Amino acid sequence: MKNIYIALSFVLTISFGYAQSKETKSADKLYERYEYVNAAKEYLKLTDNGSTDTYVFKQLANSYYNVFNSIEAEKWYAKAITTTQDAETYFRYAQMLKANKKYDDAGNQMRRFASLAPNDNRAKSLSTQENYLSKLLGKTKLFDVKTVGINSKNSDFGAYLKDNTLYFASARNEARKSYEWNNQPFLDIYQSDFKDGAVNNIATEVTALNTKFHEGPVSISADGNTVYFSRESFFDNKFEKSTDKKSKLGKMYVYKASKIDGKWGNVTSINLNNKSYNTSSPSISKDGKTLYFISDREGTIGKTDVWKASINEDGSFGTAENLGPNVNTEGNELSAFIADDNVLYFASNGKQGLGGLDIFAYDTVKNQEAINLGIPVNSEKDDFGFTFNQSQNVAFMSSNRDGGVGDDDIYQATPYCQLNLIVKVKNIKTGENLSSASIVVANQNNKLIGKSTSDDMGNANFQGECDKPYFVNVEKDGYEINVFEVPNSKGEFVLNADLTPTVAIVTEKEVILKEIKFDYDMSNITSDGAFELDKLVVAMNEYPNMVIFVKSHTDSRGKDDYNMSLSDRRAKSTVQYIISKGVATDRIKGQGFGETEPKVKCGEACTEEEHAQNRRSEFLIVKK
Template sequence: MKFKDFKLFCIVILISFTAFSQQGKQRRADTLFNKFSFVKAAKVYQELVQNNYNKDYAMRQLADCYTFLRDPRNAARYYKTVVKQEHVPIEYYYKYAQALRGLKKYDESEEWLKRYKDSGGVVNKNDFSKDANFISSIFTAKQQYFLDRVYFNSKFSDFGAFEQNGKVYFTSSRDEGLGIKRLYGWNEQPFLDVYVTDAKSKKNVDYNNKLPGDVNSVYHDGPVTITKDGQTMYFSRNNFNEDIETKDRKGLTNMKIYRAHLVDGKWTNIEDLSINGNSFSTQHPALNNDDTRLYFASDRKGTLGGSDIWYCDINPDGTLSNVTNVGPIVNTPNAEGFPFINNEGVLFFSSDGHVGLGLLDIFATIKGENEDEIASIINLGTPVNSSMDDFSFFMNPNGITGYFASNRKNGRGSDDIYAYHREPELHVEGVVTDAINTKPIPFARITLFNDKGEQVAYMETDEKGYYQINIDRNQDYKIVANQDKYIDDYRTFTSKNIQTELTSIRANLLLNPKPNVVKLAELNTIYFDFDKFNIRPDAAKELDKIVDLMTNKYPDMVIRIESYTDPRGTESYNDKLSVDRANSTYEYLISNGIDPARITSHKGFGERKLITMDCGDDKNCKEEQYQLNRRTKFIVEKME
């Protein structure tokens, strides 16, 4: 073989060897990716990109690695190149839009989402594009949650904080203790364990703070929830029990919820629950207020998306039944998880399928008329939610303090626990009432002023005289009620130095009728039995109120009395009966101390002013219709 031919042969062999080496590298990267070892897979894909081997494919896989690692900065960096590839699958437009959202680049995100839709992509009804004003509304909404410092975070993943009886239980991959060598391939961190510390402690938390007992294993454990009596714990764990790991047909170890019991200060007697299965995951346990229902996340048969929120009943004997999907108002074609139920029965959860600020956001449910009915959901807004993952929400029984987790920027580790205190919406509420007969006044005008005399709110009372207005804390206010037939009334009040738990301030208002009004409906009508003119006990009570008003509150009030009958009987007979009713009413008031000069007249009008006009003598009317006509009413003619 000539030297020239030999040289060419060597070059061919070298190219073939290099190509074979790159093929092997791609197979290795794909194997790592399929085993969820995304940190290692990303390194190999990066090498393939640098070596320009199957570059388009490697770039897409590399970007996907960073998506699974919840790193939108690097994901967006590579998706930006991916979406320029010729014949790129349109799903990468959507992935790029999500990564941009994680970087708070909302305008650019909307552009790529539109391109995805214009290219034939289907967006589910809960996608963040459905409300163009969502971002601005979230950032301009009144802040209710305020962040507090947490002392027990680490440089690893920390989440799932649950507080009870002064102790905080949480899940962490911080284990750098004795003999720990095993790492979780997904993110190259130690496996998760459950830790416990004092809620007010500022000391470091290490492997010495691991939960005592048998809950922690060699695989993932946590998060947890504990019954109100502190004796039973439900916790997530890989499908691993009694030192046996079980995998599904795809070779994956799914999650299960187990139950443990507190015995001599240790959590032991681990139980595998009937709601679990080997072919799907069940995790993130949460209990309702009376420990009769267990909520969880699962991708079992019947799930709408990647994972859904489910619940089951906990029977008195500890058995579980009636596994139920919470439904499509909460669950989406994407992923929902980390349920939590507060003392008021409100379900909180995390989702990347509802309108949100970034990746996973935390939401709360809004109840319908039925207590068990979920009418809608609401995004908790900032600072609970961010452009990154926000999850594992917990609220203490006081409804004011709690925890959540996030992998947002400036944290100590990959996921960190954040404490919060909440200042709930405060409102002033009350009823506007007639001062004479204590009846509510509908459609009265309510005006709220601040301490500078500036109008800050305006509304009308409802048909029951009720009003409610949201107000700020630490402010002084004046509230005024008025209505055309009444004299204005006002109250001053303050929202300064009130308890955080307080959500409402009561301010009822009384309106007095304007003087010299010809007719006011403030004095209650009294009624009579058929063909009778004697004062019934119920009528006597109303007359006693009038005596009290005219004697004690309005000593100058002047009234007149008008009495009526129902249409049965002759007109002349009814005229006489109505006069008798007017006389008996008049005599009752006089006998109880009312000056006759303060009653200008007491007359009977028979059947000539019927309330039920379609109920004449020749018609078969109901008794309650007749009763409305057998009456005496009072008209205020003078107030001063």
Template sequence: MKNTITLLLLFTISISFAQNSTKRADKLFDIMWYKDAAALYELELNKIERRSSKSNDSTYVKLLKRAGDSYFFNTDMENAYKWYDKLISNFYSNVDSEYIFRYAHSLEGIGKYREAKRWMKEFSKRTENKDNRSPKLDQKMITVEDVLDLEPRFILKNVSINTKYSDFGPMYYKDQLVYSSAIDTSNFHTRIYHWNEQPFLNMYLGQLNEIQSDIKPINEFSKNLNTRYHEATLAFSPDETKVYFTRNNYDGDLHRDKKGTNHLKLYSAELLRDEDDVLTWQNVKELPFNSEDYSVGHPTVSSDGKLLYFVSDMPGSIGGTDIFVVDILETETHNEAEGSIEYTGYSKPRNLGDKVNTAGREMFPFITNKALYFASDGHLGLGGLDVYESSIVDSDFQKPINLGGPLNSELDDFGFIINEEKNKGFVCSNRLTGKGDDDIYSFIRLAEEALCEQIIRGNVANSITGERIADVKMTLFSEDGKELETTTTNLNGEYKFKTTLNCDTKFNIATSKTGYENREKPVVTLKENGETIVPLGIETLNGLIVEEDGVLKIKIGIIYFDLDKSFVRNDASIELNKIVMLMAQYPNMVIKIESHTDSRNSDDYNLKLSDRRAKSTRDYIISQGIESSRIESAIGFGESQLINNCKDNVKCSETEHQLNRRSEFIIIKM
């Protein structure tokens, strides 16, 4: 894409041809006469390389950069690669990161995606935390291969109006299409735009065929709006009585900034009746946020007519060109508090932010009720400019998604417009299979099958007692055993996976928790959108293992001691032997012992007695062959942890007191 992808359109300045080739080339480069500049840079580079001596490396490096850039900005990626490759190969360690970025794009432009992927990663590594393109190109989440593997969603057709020149910028108008073209007519015959040796752009009107797949040229869109210089890319108000369009800074004369640059500006016009009662575009006005010092162009209007989006390199831009938006106000004026600029009928421009904009170029926005479509070379793509879709959710733009091939190609793809209801539209590209420079393509967007998705949730309970179990590790597996997600049950034993599955799909759920048997259950999701609820019952590894208030314990009969004694009686040993057998069965089990008394007798007496009993219990278990290291502790708590209200001076039955006289065997790990 040669005369359309940039906002800066420069025009002729006088050049002294008495200067040497390099200086002449620099002059041509600075005014964007890239084709002529490239020829002169190559001439100088060939002289140096024939001498086989690069004594002045800085001169050689500059020439390599300029030669590569001349072709890169003119989208001749094969020749851009030729010179960037020499630059990177010979001066890699000293090359600015921007040239690594351009080198990667030139590789994409000639189809060398594997090499491009490597250099995109290198660019991200070099510019980490310094360039917002870095995380977009590092390919940690999505790779070039992922973009290449996207399911094709578009069928493209080159339309009949295309010429050997640049044809682009389509926009719907009634049942017709307005587009821009550099078609060579007698008006343009002697006026050539030297960037790419093509005529200047004007806007034309075409008739859509019944299926909106081709365009028949009619005539100029408006003689009142077309001038001797560039007009391109336009948008209409919802009632199509007002048009916004892009033009050089021209009002009969070209205006340039201090550097001689002629910037683009946005203009509006109204559809009014003339003296002959014919509707024509009149009352051309320059929009108030234009400037002599930066460019503004490529408009698109929201369907409610309240927002105007456009592209600019104005102060506050993140990259080369960004997408901005203004409110179209009902009031006549809007004064900026801190400045003297008066915005008539518009708010102050707002940058869409770094979710959409990058340090590269964002171009050609098109807004619908569903999404913002735009072209960019700052997001991960297939080469040059690619078209992206940023869905609108709750008035916020989502992360842009590459629309993939064949809509996108290794060169520049841009100027996307669509009728969302009909899934038809147009896009522009300078891919090599076209008729000329930039071509307009009609497309059909293949309707995506309606997604049928299921959320997986449920609960986990003890299959014997029915008690809900917390902190169970839940793992979701695909049918072929691939782990998709893990989560844990909450205090109520409930779980829910974030991963959604397709309807009528087989999957497996597995449980894992210390002290419980692992369980895996095969499930098939339901056949309609919604939730597949999977309740699970699990059992402890042994009937002696129970869970109380989230704590695993070994539950045996009551351990009785003689009055005021702590030695293990025969009847107590029978119960303790159950613990010995269980610990022998599970050799990784580690426990701790806690002994408690009732409230009768003094606090100090009860504390000491319970501690002696805890340690006597521990010693017995060790005497039966269990390693001492597997009993983390044996502590008595006296009457400090009563499980009922039978405290001092409270009358209770013997049964109630017995509940407090207990030994607990708590499982630490298994």
């Protein structure tokens, strides 16, 4: 990740165990001033001169890590770990391996990290859920993600939609001074129109909020009259000196401005700022009572954490509160955004993810562990800056994933409308839950959506796209097949799939079924025939002592001996089908009688209807 916003949000300091030297002095100064591109060039010179010092390897790797050059970072971390036992180096190495889709190798390095830092929450989560990656890759999609045409060749991020205006931070102004971190122009705040679900490709500067320093991203109050945004502390002439006293090191502050006659003005620094730490990425709650932000102030669990502070009636802020371990880790938490439904979205590289920064959602009301938003919101690269305008049902995010036009690009994310279909199969007469029912779900184009069997409670779950009709085919032995239609729905929909038992008429002498159909000149059981014979199975299960004798008949057409043979084969097929359903062999026998016992004695003068009556099967009760 090369975006300047992340660079300005935190200062990375690690004790490497190897001392700096006069050979590294020039490169170290550049590194201390966050000029990672130039620092890497200086460290490379040392390796070209034959240096094999672990400190140089680590500094090179960290320089590339800080500008998210994952290929080079992986290369130099691989060299650094040959002579080091530094836990954080293993963690960063694993991050870069994941960014390069080398998940097995990343897992190995995370285990080495965990062995060196067993009390680190990042290590603890690994030990309890080592198969988390396969779960993430198989996670149900929550959003559809697409790029927008407003991106430039430099960093664009922090898109925030207010009404029909999209605000974002960008380094696109080539006339601006370049920032040494990544040799891109300083950041400014831009805006663009959002209409009919699309972003206008023309962006204009929000000149009232821009200065010669870095600005962005923004958050605007519900009434639209107050904007909060990040800006460098140099604007207030607040900074600290570098170790050599030759450089000024600023922090990120949060400022607010008011809308006066339709324009932003009266820009002031908020009282949460301090030159000793960063305060950035503001997000105001819908009720205007709480500000969420990113900071590395005292009390931070990791490098940077998500914090919040209440807003007093006079506009000042109360004591900053850390959101705790359900959100924050020993890694970096960044780009906080609080949605209207009080769900906090943020980016983290300390939680279980796909690589780099991943975007997570945390319900501030339920106060449960944050959840990873999965693919395609997250990728093996850095994904961050997630904002969600719920009234317009559209979100925006940023990423340096492959396929973009710049170092960091803005993406539009639309909630994937999901249907959670719960099918409950029951006996319509008794209300009994029916297990092992075969359930097939298809859409209106007859495309298979899912196939399953009901559990012991008669239930089966299916996932589909919402607001689309589905058809559910339910089958179970002893019950009539039924097809149910699911109307256009979203969220959870419960389908009561009640099945009617297949019923046979049981008299004192016989079990009466509808015609057992066979294909012409064939004796195998057809699906229609099976449906009727299942009724006989049900009847025999209801009368466990019942013994049946099957008599199969033909019409008078055809030769006598052939009809006798055909009817006998059909009788035996019928018997075998009943036995296959679990009925004991001593409870059913069968025999063919050809045309010898016509029901309608009409000879050669029989009509088709009369032939059909003679072409029958009978199920005589030998014992009840």
